[in-house]
Amino acid sequence: KKAKRAKKNVLKTKIVVRRLPPNLPEEAFMNACKRWIGDDVVDYKFYVPGKLSQSKGKENVFSRAYFHMKSMDAVVAFHQGFDGHIFLDSKGTESRAVVEFAPFQKLPKEHKNPDTR
Amino acid sequence: PDRTAIVEKERSPMELYVRKLIYGDLNKKSLDRILKQLRKLHWKDEKIFKMVLKIFQKVWKIKYSNIHLLAILASGLHRHHSDFGVQLVDSLIEEIRIGLEQNIFKHNQRRIAVVKYLGELYNYRLIDSPLVFDTLYTIVTLGHEFGRPARERFCPMDAPNDFFRIRLCCTLLDTCGMCFDRGSSKRKLDYFLTFFQMYIFTKAKPPMDVDFMVSDTLEMLRPQMHIFASYEEANEAVDRMLLEQLQSVQGPDGKVQEGG
Secondary structure (H helix, E strand, O other): OOHHHOOOOOOOOEEEEEEEOOOOOHHHHHHHOOOOOOOOOEEEEEEEOOEOOOOOOOOOEOEEEEEEEOOHHHHHHHHHHHOOOEEEOOOOOEEEOEEEEOOOOOOOOOOOOOOOO | OOOOOOOOOOOOHHHHHHHHHHHHHOOOOOHHHHHHHHHOOOOOOHHHHHHHHHHHHOHHHOOHHHHHHHHHHHHHHHHHOHHHHHHHHHHHHHHHHHHHHHOOHHHHHHHHHHHHHHHHHHHOOOOOHHHHHHHHHHHHHOOOHHHOOOOOOOOOOOOOOOOHHHHHHHHHHHHHHHHOOOHHHHHHHHHHHHHHHHHHHOOOOOOHHHHHHHHHHHHHHOOOOOOOOOHHHHHHHHHHHHHHHHHHHOOOOOOOOOOO
């Protein structure tokens, strides 16, 4: 049933880590998963900090992170090691990190000529 | 009152200027000029970059009829700042996903705006068709057991009397579905429409407006298509279709299980 998702030609090696605590600093996150994301296996990292809501009427925004791995093995290792990782904040709220293929696989490219202003 | 006065948000002149361009000036005629102005910004400055990104993410703040204009701008900026385009699309996909997970009624309009935007980004070549199909399938399957909605399995995230996901799909299909008229994307759309029909049958009887929305979309995309009469018929068709796909893929399918 998952067949429709499995791409046959290109391997999906850009992954997203979702549902991270809204107030998790980038360093704390990178520290928590540094075992799997050394420079030898990852060539693109991007962290998007979330936001704690200021009013009751709004929801928190989770933090998330994107990685591009150099090999499928690294993706599998990271998924096995980190999917479901639990973060605890000072108030005891648990957040369970989710590791998935990023739906959008493109990466930023180097621009040959920087845009002339 | 015992509440403190609401403090007005302070914005930098640069932010006020970009907001004026997007919220005030944006129309068909000013498009080129605005794109030029945006390209002149200090993109290396992280603050500016983030500020512009935020405005481009919050597509629900602009007029619905202007969404395609924002998509044109995004696409134009992506050509020179692909990190901007990539972060924008990643965020929009997340926005759609979190919308499905949280399913908060008051966000319905904004969720419609975001899928419309995604469709326009396809029309203006920032994203490709697999991402559109991926999103369509995510909309109809997220939270459903075995990645397949079924009448006999209740899904708390997407209850039988909740028709909003149907609206999301129709909006996305109305925006860019007509581009899937040849080759593999044509076939993929046929597959999806079969699946989509089955999905609709897993629901309670839809209200008339939803019903019309669906038939308008199907009529526009595939006027000749066979419309299933019952859940059983649609379900069987999906079974056959998945089997066919499995056979054509052959070999190992699913890799790491997605979702959690």
